[in-house]
Amino acid sequence: MADWAIVASFQLREILQRRLVWLLVPASALPVALFAFVLRAEANDPATPEVMRVEVLQQLLTMMLIATCLLISTIASFAAIVTAGMDAESGRVQMVISRPVRRQGVFLGQFLGLGAGVAAYAALFYVAILLTFGWTRGLWPSGWWIALPVFTLAPLVQLALTLWLSARSGPVGAGLGALLLLLFTWLSSLLEFAGHMLRLPKLELSGVMLSLLLPGASLNGWVTGHVRHGIGEPGIIQLQLGSDPSGWMLLYGLLYLVGVLLAGMAAFRRRDF
């Protein structure tokens, strides 16, 4: 069995041993239940004109997916800090890398083990949101499952970034850096949105370029665009939001993930412990 597979399997088993993880799953039911409550309340709201109803639902689903993506990305960063980052600081990793292993394999194994947990959690959350949406309102976005792997990709990028940073500095600095970058790129997406609304192409372009520093927001934009279009044709509000990220963003997201992983493996290999 390869080094990375041994470490990945152990890391995943370790995640499943943590009580916090098992508390996280029922805790996640709370926002989903709140989402169901809002969807039902909206259905019974006579103030919403019928022609706008689909569009309002699209926006509710979009907001839920954005909030969830941000939450899971933040959790992914914390998972990287409290496991791999702290392992390096506490001396636990010394028991591993003083053995005849490839350090790159250990780093990759840590990512795959943690990533499997994060991806499973993100997928569970996504499915719960879409099922809640479908069962509550009887609307099933066509091809919603196609967006599932893309939805899990954004937190995985965040995880890889945090691991890379923790291979270069201490866990606290890595966590802060990764979360600040996450915040910055999501704010850049808002800048893009503001530029579109105000018809300022340079501001919009700046937002697009800055949000490329971390593709999480763009990937999530692709997901929300995909499920919105799966419900109905773009309406007035959607047109105001601007264009959805193209399919090239998926490629960029994947390349970004691979690039960050390679950089992390190189940093982990060179690092003094």
Next chain:
Amino acid sequence: MSSIAIETHGLTKFYGRTRGCQNISLTVPAGSIFGFLGPNGAGKSTVVKLLTGLLEPTAGSGAIFGHPIGSRQANALLGFLPEHYRMPEWPKARDLLGYYGHLSGQRPDRQRLAEVLTQVGLLEAAERPVSTFSNGMRQRLALGAALLHRPRLLILDEPTAALDPLGRRFVRSLLRELRAEGVTIFLNTHLLAELEQLCDHLAVIRAGQIVATGSMAELAGRQVEVTLRAEPLDPQRLAAFGPVTALPDGRLRVVLPTSDQVPDLAAAIVQAGARLYELVPRHRSLEDLFVELVTTPGEVSAGG
């Protein structure tokens, strides 16, 4: 296989501008127990981390049984117990050892796991999670993890730090058994009594540099400290024998390289026309040597 377990040449590590260790040249014979001694902050752990590949040297080189330090071939031959280690809490002791065994390139079967658990006195606790272990049990489990793949070299950084006297005796006995099996042991410890009881060879590090190296017999066992009272006597007449110190009570202390020189010293005193009232030879302890080496400048090398 090489008869030299560890060989380093000018091994140096700087953390930015801060010196971790400099110009460390060591030779550790295969099959020996090699003690590595030094005060806090002297650079012991830096050297240990360089040997195990945890640190990249700034300069110099080293080899473990002929393989470059830090290489997978070198690490396959060594077992390492770090000073500050932490182990996962949730696995059972047996499962955790199995994990470390896999990482060492082996697929340890139940029999080998039972052997190692027996060796470190934890067979009855094999099915217990590590979280229920005391500090001493964890230390022994970490030692077991270092032994699992039958290493030819064991590098132990403060292996008895968390152990009670019985635990220490247990580890000492285990190390002697391992030496009898031909395992080389590089022992980094503050406990001088342990080194005196176990080690064949010794190196002392101070401020990142080796200040003494050689066999225990050469460094500590053969030197004799003589306390004498003779009058009238100019202390300079004894300087040829070794360092002379005048004590506050009027006596003199002379450090001789070997006990063979005690009669020569007595003869020299008489020939100088002095009356010899008292002459007490005492073999120097490792503690005496250590205090002298870390408080006085210069380098002692006894070869070996």
